[in-house]
Amino acid sequence: MVTRNAPEASDTQAPSADPPASPLAERAARLRAFNRFxxxxxxxxxxxxxxxxxxxxxxxxxxxxxxxxxxxxxxxxxxxxxxxxxxxxxxxxxxxxxxxxxxxxxxxxxxxxxxxxxxxxxxxxxxxxxxxxxxxxxxxxLPEAGQTELIAHLAQAEALLTGSRTDVELRTHRPGDMGWVIEAHARLYAQEYGFNGEFELMVAEICAHFLKHFDPERERCWIVERAGQRLGCAFVVQKSKAVAQLRCVLLEPAARGLGLGRRLVNEAIGFARDCGYREMVLQTNDCLHAARALYEQAGFTLKSEEQHERFGVKLVGQEWVLNLDGRK
Missing domain, CATH: 1.10.10.10 (Winged helix-like DNA-binding domain superfamily/Winged helix DNA-binding domain)
Known part of the structure; x- marks a missing residue:
């Protein structure tokens, strides 16, 4: 009686599936799909x-x-x-x-x-x-906000593909900018953190106070602009003769990851130092992880924090401080 040898494992296994695509290959396929669309x-x-x-x-x-x-x-x-x-x-x-x-x-x-x-x-x-x-x-x-977002994303794509950042401008505020600051804060904080209209009201009050009491020698608003589209902002306002306050630092999603947040904060710190302020303070909430990391990198230290319920959500409010004149 002749017996056959048992088949090798490879003889009985189904053909292996294609190896998973690399992240780069998947991204390239998505880019090609957009091109076809x-x-x-x-x-x-x-x-x-x-x-x-x-x-x-x-x-x-x-x-x-x-x-x-x-x-x-x-x-x-x-x-x-x-x-x-x-x-x-x-x-x-x-x-x-x-x-x-x-x-x-x-x-x-x-x-x-x-x-x-x-x-x-x-x-x-x-x-x-x-x-x-x-x-x-x-x-x-598209709604007007969608149009703005699309154009900003296209500008970011062009900048990434060409390696160019020269088209990004940091300028001082002009008529009409405060309306955008209010709208952008209300829209993004509602989308990303669930804040309600109370937050929009607070930003509107900040902007109104800034315009009404603006001191060009001691205060400043920067608007980040690219290809005619507003992409971000930051304010330095006078809290006292010795203390400046950093407020309303914001970047549209299309402007993030390009180093513009760091550029805004550094610009604000340099301006406050040039004005002779001894200290800069800011108030934020612990859920703003990227902003907090940015402030820490700039040298701010956490002074205090407190739980509160505002803007329709439970938050931990924080106050950060930066020494500007080198004194302890």
Whole structure:
């Protein structure tokens, strides 16, 4: 009698499943999914983009030529990431159609500069208007706060991908800023901590008092702004001749993680020192973990804390203090 050897374990096991994707691969897949969603949403995959006789790439070339005084073949190829051969053939066709003109650069006779002709601008203008209207239509479907948040997130994405932070501005307050400060605090604290309208009232009172009693030599409000969008704020107000108070430090979600909170706090501390204050104080609540860490990093120490029920939730209120003149 012949017996068969028992099968190896590998002979009886089902094929193993694919290994789990790495976090980077999952994020890349999500980014690709968004690209597919957005290009489909704006009709970029259609041959007749914006119901025009031009492809998306051709429309992009026309846009660049319409918004600059002169461009070269090499500069367009580099900035648009287009193959020089494809770009040259497209420009030749546009020139034959009377849409593009060429002339010799006075600075470098080897360079030929490109621009749209009058006919080219007239041909492109309706599609430029249509693209603007499409963008406005997408935004109009959102509430104003949603529009602001979307634009801020897009600006953050651009800054992250380009490594640029130069478009972020810290400026002093202007008319209309206090309304945003109140709205942003009420909206974010309701979303993130469950605060009720009592908190909005308190911020409104802080802003009203600041405007009514503002001393430009001893007080300051900073607004964080990028691409025309307000993203954050901080106040230094005079509590006494020797004591400054840091108030209303806030960043929109799209502005977090970029070092702007630290920049705001350091700016406030430097201003208070320059004004001759000996001490800076602030009041916060223990649930604001990121803010507390920021204050500790800046040198503030916890002076006192007390449980209370305010703004519709149970909280532990805290007072922090920073010595500004080096004295103990």
């Amino acid at each position: 957005y290009t489909h949403r704006i009709g970029a995959t259609r041959q007749d983009y914006q119901d025009s006789p031009y492809t998306l790439a051709e429309m992009r070339i026309l846009y660049e030529l319409a918004h600059r005084d002169g461009a070269t073949l090499s500069s367009l190829s580099h900035e648009l990431g287009l193959d020089a051969g494809y770009l040259s053939r497209t420009l030749k066709r546009f020139t034959q159609q009377g849409l593009v003109a060429k002339w010799q650069s006075k600075a470098d006779h080897r360079q030929m500069l490109l621009t749209l002709t009058k006919a080219g601008r007239e041909a492109f203008a309706p599609f430029d208007v249509r693209s603007q209207q499409q963008a406005e239509s997408l935004l109009a479907a």
